[in-house]
Amino acid sequence: xxxxxxxxxxxxxxxxxxxxxxxxxxxxxxxxxxxxxxxxxxxxxxxxxxxxxxxxxxxxxxxxxxxxxxxxxxxxxxxxxxxxxxxxxxxxxxxxxxxxxxxxxxxxxxxxxxxxxxxxxxxxxxxxxxxxxxxxxxxx
Amino acid sequence: xxxxxxxxxxxxxxxxxxxxxxxxxxxxxxxxxxxxxxxxxxxxxxxxxxxxxxxxxxxxxxxxxxxxxxxxxxxxxxxxxxxxxxxxxxxxxxxxxxxxxxxxxxxxxxxxxxxxxxxxxxxxxxxxxxxxxxxxxxxxxxxxxxxxxxxxxxxxxxxxxxxxxxxxxxxxxxx
Numbered sequence: 001x002x003x004x005x006x007x008x009x010x011x012x013x014x015x016x017x018x019x020x021x022x023x024x025x026x027x028x029x030x031x032x033x034x035x036x037x038x039x040x041x042x043x044x045x046x047x048x049x050x051x052x053x054x055x056x057x058x059x060x061x062x063x064x065x066x067x068x069x070x071x072x073x074x075x076x077x078x079x080x081x082x083x084x085x086x087x088x089x090x091x092x093x094x095x096x097x098x099x100x101x102x103x104x105x106x107x108x109x110x111x112x113x114x115x116x117x118x119x120x121x122x123x124x125x126x127x128x129x130x131x132x133x134x135x136x137x138x139x140x
Numbered sequence: 141x142x143x144x145x146x147x148x149x150x151x152x153x154x155x156x157x158x159x160x161x162x163x164x165x166x167x168x169x170x171x172x173x174x175x176x177x178x179x180x181x182x183x184x185x186x187x188x189x190x191x192x193x194x195x196x197x198x199x200x201x202x203x204x205x206x207x208x209x210x211x212x213x214x215x216x217x218x219x220x221x222x223x224x225x226x227x228x229x230x231x232x233x234x235x236x237x238x239x240x241x242x243x244x245x246x247x248x249x250x251x252x253x254x255x256x257x258x259x260x261x262x263x264x265x266x267x268x269x270x271x272x273x274x275x276x277x278x279x280x281x282x283x284x285x286x287x288x289x290x291x292x293x294x295x296x297x298x299x300x301x302x303x304x305x306x307x308x309x310x311x312x313x314x315x
């Protein structure tokens with residue numbers, strides 16, 4: 001092939017390669033976003049906080065978080081994949097001093113937090129994909 | 141007239157092609173980010189739950205417990221007091237009326253919530269104004285002065301302006 005032919009082939013190859021790189025980057029971004037981690041984090045954090053607001057002492061609330069566990073299993077938490085048995089303990093956390101519920105499904109960015117105004121004693125427990133919330137009177 | 145040869149024209153078109161691709165990429169990323177970062181507004185529901193909670197707390201089994209309608213209400217009804225004062229995001233007001241007579245009128249600190257709620261009701265776009273809920277109920281009340289039970293009206297107004305967010309654990313202040 002002459003020099004002009006070499007140049008044309010090289011340019012075409014670079015052109016196609018750059019297009020493929022762009023397509024791959026967009027596909028990865030859209031796939032990651034389509035898991036919906038951002039929106040589910042907010043949804044679950046607010047749902048749990050509102051349940052705590054409505055709960056009375058002596059209540060035990062169970063919440064099916066299968067969707068949250070499925071999303072969290074697509075990510076890594078501290079460099080490790082989560083299993084369905086221990087996912088909820090990593091996904092949902094409670095800050096009793098600040099009355100804050102935090103849900104993190106992607107293992108990065110700290111997750112989404114929402115405050116609950118109930119001043120009762122709250123404990124979280126997980127049974128696989130089911131989150132168990134116990135509410136007790138602090139003075140009991 | 142200056143003419144560009146075919147090879148040069150193709151080179152110029154390539155640059156233009158990548159510019160268009162970059163623009164499309166930015167548009168897709170921006171659209172997806174805007175969609176998935178949308179806020180779910182739970183303030184109205186939160187205010188509704190709060191008004192119900194306070195109402196059932198002060199009017200247990202259909203009888204008004206007037207002793208709770210004071211600063212003891214936070215402990216009695218299991219409410220975190222700091223969220224209702226200073227930099228808080230919650231508000232409530234309890235009014236008990238016997239006809240036109242106001243027997244009790246107690247509210248938490250952030251009294252500007254009442255006006256702000258009225259403003260947000262009348263506006264189409266009022267994202268940063270609080271959302272309120274009101275509950276009215278008739279309950280029995282033992283009036284010690286006349287030694288008889290009568291029916292009174294309780295009005296509970298509750299408001300919320302909490303947005304939630306990310307990295308709130310680092311914020312040590314309430315509200």
